[in-house]
Amino acid sequence: MVRNCDVLIIGAGPAGLAAAIYAARAKMDTILLDKVNPGGQIAITAEIANYPGAPDDTGPKLIEKMVKQVKQFGADIVRDKVVALDFTGKTRVIKSAENEYHAKAVIIATGANPRKIGCPGETKLIGKGVSYCATCDADFFTDLEVFVIGGGDTAVEEGMYLTKFARKVTVVHRRDQLRAARSIQEKAFKNEKMHFLWDTVVEEIKGDGIVESIVLKNVKTNELTEYFADEEDGTFGIFPFIGVIPSSSLFEGIIEMENGYIKTDNDMKTNIEGVFAAGDIRVKSLRQVVTATSDGAIAACQAEKYIENKFN
Numbered sequence: 243m244v245r246n247c248d249v250l251i252i253g254a255g256p257a258g259l260a261a262a263i264y265a266a267r268a269k270m271d272t273i274l275l276d277k278v279n280p281g282g283q284i285a286i287t288a289e290i291a292n293y294p295g296a297p298d299d300t301g302p303k304l305i306e307k308m309v310k311q312v313k314q315f316g317a318d319i320v321r322d323k324v325v326a327l328d329f330t331g332k333t334r335v336i337k338s339a340e341n342e343y344h345a346k347a348v349i350i351a352t353g354a355n356p357r358k359i360g361c362p363g364e365t366k367l368i369g370k371g372v373s374y375c376a377t378c379d380a381d382f383f384t385d386l387e388v389f390v391i392g393g394g395d396t397a398v399e400e401g402m403y404l405t406k407f408a409r410k411v412t413v414v415h416r417r418d419q420l421r422a423a424r425s426i427q428e429k430a431f432k433n434e435k436m437h438f439l440w441d442t443v444v445e446e447i448k449g450d451g452i453v454e455s456i457v458l459k460n461v462k463t464n465e466l467t468e469y470f471a472d473e474e475d476g477t478f479g480i481f482p483f484i485g486v487i488p489s490s491s492l493f494e495g496i497i498e499m500e501n502g503y504i505k506t507d508n509d510m511k512t513n514i515e516g517v518f519a520a521g522d523i524r525v526k527s528l529r530q531v532v533t534a535t536s537d538g539a540i541a542a543c544q545a546e547k548y549i550e551n552k553f554n
């Protein structure tokens with residue numbers, strides 16, 4: 243089926259949702275596409291303490307409110323997976339397996355996905371003790387032990403969230419200093435359930451159908467240590483939070499990028515006229531919900547100006 247619209251937004255995280263609110267409110271016929279439910283990374287984030295005006299919202303709660311707003315302004319949220327793009331014509335063509343979307347302007351807000359450790363056993367045991375979403379899976383580890391991998395804001399904040407469920411949370415970090423913001427570190431060091439293993443990386447995750455042990459290596463001494471699940475527990479949780487990788491493979495060779503992130507100017511314009519990028523997918527210095535929504539708003543306003551000039 244062919245669908246025509248003014249603005250097509252790819253990716254329904256905070257950047258895409260904000261773009262949809264602004265585009266639809268400006269009376270542009272707006273389609274917001276995502277291959278999964280709206281939310282992006284924030285849908286799997288427990289606490290969003292620093293998004294202005296929403297100190298008590300969880301990620302899913304904040305997304306629910308944004309989706310409601312998008313619908314109120316009349317944008318169409320469609321679940322579909324983009325497989326090909328043609329940006330050569332005046333009207334941009336975005337293809338999924340069964341549909342073709344013809345848009346006057348496109349906003350790319352595909353964000354980023356959790357980076358994997360890449361060690362043996364990790365992929366095999368996803369959903370069987372290995373999880374990238376504390377909000378979704380913390381409950382499974384009530385009174386069990388949990389290992390969090392990484393030393394950034396996400397690892398430490400999600401680790402603290404996990405202490406509400408797990409009896410012990412051990413943060414495994416490859417250096418002897420956290421990358422997380424000082425304010426976040428201070429809280430973590432005060433939390434009695436939080437423990438830290440420094441200069442340590444994960445070598446292997448083992449288990450037959452469920453996580454049973456984790457092999458850790460001290461990078462200074464090369465010493466290997468295998469931690470087994472307590473016999474009574476039978477398993478424990480492993481939550482890797484070691485950063486993200488941009489979801490940009492679709493745009494390789496089509497749009498100018500830097501290290502997998504899309505280059506834009508301050509108006510969110512890419513090197514292709516009428517194609518904008520917003521949120522974590524673009525080259526920028528601060529990847530937060532507040533900067534993603536701001537990007538989305540700018541991209542939508544610029545898309546409106548572009549359509550007015552080019553099509554009217």
Ligand code: NAP
Binds near residue numbers: 291391393399483
């Ligand atoms: P991040 O800041 O990139 O941190 C990734 C962490 O994982 C770093 O500590 C890094 O170690 C470690 N790491 C990376 N690759 C690794 C590997 N292969 N093996 C072991 N460890 C590895 O990622 P993030 O914490 O997900 O944060 C992403 C962005 O979101 C950041 O800009 C962050 O500020 C922001 N964020 C903000 C908040 C907040 O403000 N409340 C909350 C969450 C996220 P090194 O330190 O040694 O590099």
